[in-house]
Amino acid sequence: MAAEVGVSAMTVRKWRGRFIEYGLAGLADEPRPGRPPSILLDQVQQVVEMTLEQVPSDATHWSRSSMAERTGLSKSTVGRIWRRFELKPHLTDGFKISTDPLFIEKVVDVVGLYHNPPERALVLCVDEKSRAPRGADVGRAGGGARRRSSQ
Numbered sequence: 001m002a003a004e005v006g007v008s009a010m011t012v013r014k015w016r017g018r019f020i021e022y023g024l025a026g027l028a029d030e031p032r033p034g035r036p037p038s039i040l041l042d043q044v045q046q047v048v049e050m051t052l053e054q055v056p057s058d059a060t061h062w063s064r065s066s067m068a069e070r071t072g073l074s075k076s077t078v079g080r081i082w083r084r085f086e087l088k089p090h091l092t093d094g095f096k097i098s099t100d101p102l103f104i105e106k107v108v109d110v111v112g113l114y115h116n117p118p119e120r121a122l123v124l125c126v127d128e129k130s131r132a133p134r135g136a137d138v139g140r141a142g143g144g145a146r147r148r149s150s151q
Helices: 009-027 041-053 066-073 075-084 102-116
Strands: none
Touching: 009 041, 041 075, 066 075
16 A cells, blocks of 8 residues: 555554544644744745746846845745746747847748758858856867866
């Protein structure tokens, strides 16, 4: 039974003992030791809903700081909630359409090169990034290799 329910054999023995002594009432969850949670479920729900359904007016996505400021919770609490619900507001799920006014013309030009390339044509693609990720070695040949001085 323990494997079926996903608990240890000791837990099942404890449940059986409670059931024998108190009946169904013995299986009710008892108060737990320690400090009670300081964050209400409503606050957790608010952070999750805001993360999924809104964006801040001055940014493209929520940061721990901006969400903490908006909700009155600490940055670490916001981070714990996001981890618990596997939320990553800095990652986007879908495709974003460019706001470039010449976007359609550029797409037509590029697609045209693929469908009807000029003879001996070479097509190169450059992917623009808004900023380099943390820890990236920008501007150094050889990638991330670093030498330590032996002083």
